[in-house]
Amino acid sequence: xxxxxxxxxxxxxxxxxxxxxxxxxxxxxxxxxxxxxxxxxxxxxxxxxxxxxxxxxxxxxxxxxxxxxxxxxxxxxxxxxxxxxxxxxxxxxxxxxxxxxxxxxxxxxxxxxxxxxxxxxxxxxx
Amino acid sequence: xxxxxxxxxxxxxxxxxxxxxxxxxxxxxxxxxxxxxxxxxxxxxxxxxxxxxxxxxxxxxxxxxxxxxxxxxxxxxxxxxxxxxxxxxxxxxxxxxxxxxxxxxxxxxxxxxxxxxxxxxxxxxxxxxxxxxxxxxxxxxxxxxxxxxxxxxxxxxxxxxxxxxxxxxxxxxxxxxxxxxxxxxxxxxxxxxxxxxxxxxxxxxxxxxxxxxxxxxxxxxxxxxxxxxxxxxxxxxxxxxxxxxxxxxxxxxxxxxxxxxxxxxxxxxxxxxxxxxxxxxxxxxxxxxxxxxxxxxxxxxxxxxxxxxxxxxxxxxxxxxxxxxxxxxxxxxxxxxxxxxxxxxxxxxxxxxx
Numbered sequence: 001x002x003x004x005x006x007x008x009x010x011x012x013x014x015x016x017x018x019x020x021x022x023x024x025x026x027x028x029x030x031x032x033x034x035x036x037x038x039x040x041x042x043x044x045x046x047x048x049x050x051x052x053x054x055x056x057x058x059x060x061x062x063x064x065x066x067x068x069x070x071x072x073x074x075x076x077x078x079x080x081x082x083x084x085x086x087x088x089x090x091x092x093x094x095x096x097x098x099x100x101x102x103x104x105x106x107x108x109x110x111x112x113x114x115x116x117x118x119x120x121x122x123x124x125x126x
Numbered sequence: 127x128x129x130x131x132x133x134x135x136x137x138x139x140x141x142x143x144x145x146x147x148x149x150x151x152x153x154x155x156x157x158x159x160x161x162x163x164x165x166x167x168x169x170x171x172x173x174x175x176x177x178x179x180x181x182x183x184x185x186x187x188x189x190x191x192x193x194x195x196x197x198x199x200x201x202x203x204x205x206x207x208x209x210x211x212x213x214x215x216x217x218x219x220x221x222x223x224x225x226x227x228x229x230x231x232x233x234x235x236x237x238x239x240x241x242x243x244x245x246x247x248x249x250x251x252x253x254x255x256x257x258x259x260x261x262x263x264x265x266x267x268x269x270x271x272x273x274x275x276x277x278x279x280x281x282x283x284x285x286x287x288x289x290x291x292x293x294x295x296x297x298x299x300x301x302x303x304x305x306x307x308x309x310x311x312x313x314x315x316x317x318x319x320x321x322x323x324x325x326x327x328x329x330x331x332x333x334x335x336x337x338x339x340x341x342x343x344x345x346x347x348x349x350x351x352x353x354x355x356x357x358x359x360x361x362x363x364x365x366x367x368x369x370x371x372x373x374x375x376x377x378x379x380x381x382x383x384x385x386x387x388x389x390x391x392x393x394x395x396x397x398x399x400x401x402x403x404x405x406x407x408x409x410x411x412x413x414x415x416x417x418x419x420x421x422x423x424x425x426x427x428x429x430x431x432x433x434x435x436x437x438x439x440x441x442x443x444x445x446x447x448x449x450x451x452x453x454x455x456x457x458x459x460x461x462x463x464x465x466x467x468x469x470x471x472x473x474x475x476x477x478x479x480x
Contacts, residue, residue, distance in 0.1 A: 124337070
């Protein structure tokens with residue numbers, strides 16, 4: 001092998017590993033981005049808090065929604081809306097969620113709490 | 127160059143080229159969330175053309191928003207939202223005059239009327255006066271007196287809703303009648319959104335309209351979409367898993383808008399024949415292609431007793447049913463055996479095939 005051959009070989013090797021790596025990273029992002037269980041809280045479409053689950057101690061977070069502060073409670077790997085200023089209470093009635101793909105929605109506050117993570121499920125009816 | 131070096135080089139070039147080829151035509155996932163129709167609507171689409179995905183999803187939301195505006199029952203009178211709502215204008219002219227409406231309003235109301243008849247009134251789109259009396263549309267639901275319920279019931283009857291397909295008008299015969307599209311519009315809009323996505327050539331999509339699920343094609347792994355049904359009594363659990371392809375699944379359940387008064391629990395799915403919350407079933411899921419039909423039927427089957435629901439479902443082609451009854455039993459259409467996975471047979475009584 002000449003010096004040129006070696007260079008060519010090195011370039012090709014780099015090219016093929018890079019592109020194969022790219023291929024696999026694309027496939028994995030295609031089949032869901034994050035596999036770690038987490039609760040993602042957003043207000044009016046903007047993510048305001050991301051909490052890795054499970055939490056070691058029971059946690060209460062105050063989230064400023066559009067109609068005032070709501071209190072989100074996290075215990076182990078599950079999350080619920082504990083207090084909300086909205087009169088309908090629909091978000092509180094939704095109870096605890098903990099399965100990836102499950103979510104709690106507060107319409108008046110435009111608060112969305114979604115459980116994300118590797119899931120055997122593509123969606124959940126409710 | 128010797129033959130010994132050409133071979134590995136050729137293999138590497140081939141590998142690299144293949145990877146680039148795959149990369150250039152890779153699938154993209156595009157997901158969007160919007161608050162609409164009193165809930166959160168999430169649309170996830172897959173395809174190779176990012177721009178097309180974005181355009182298709184925007185068009186699907188626009189279509190849903192249009193239906194939402196037609197069917198909105200709660201804007202303030204006199205506002206623009208009120209004027210663009212066919213339902214508000216029809217309710218306003220109850221007992222007075224027919225109201226010209228959009229084709230989609232005609233389609234929604236005709237479909238609703240059809241299933242009112244089929245269920246002998248277990249579902250009724252003219253349930254508005256009852257919903258208003260209980261206060262389920264607003265913020266402070268409460269138990270009405272039996273006299274109030276009796277009075278409201280005289281205004282609930284789909285046969286007093288005259289839908290004129292030729293003139294595109296709708297007329298409520300009695301003053302005080304009120305349409306409530308709570309069990310109709312979301313499903314109808316979801317189905318319209320699915321057709322919009324299909325028109326853009328999208329062949330892999332999931333629409334989650336506040337828990338009403340409509341899927342197009344198969345999932346990203348090219349398998350049937352795996353859709354869980356929420357356990358009606360343990361909110362962070364899944365009671366069953368359905369594999370779905372090109373169809374919809376809609377659940378009606380009693381845990382959404384509920385309150386307790388005088389030691390009894392009341393919820394927002396009223397039996398239009400009695401005026402009180404339906405009590406036979408706690409969760410009814412309908413699997414059928416048309417999300418609009420699934421929405422209506424999930425309410426029908428929530429209200430009817432389980433036995434009647436299963437009988438009626440068996441007569442409807444392409445309609446499958448999954449029930450959790452008030453006596454903690456799981457029942458489903460026989461056609462679901464073999465595909466459905468029951469994950470909470472420890473919490474509910476489940477005799478397969480029954």
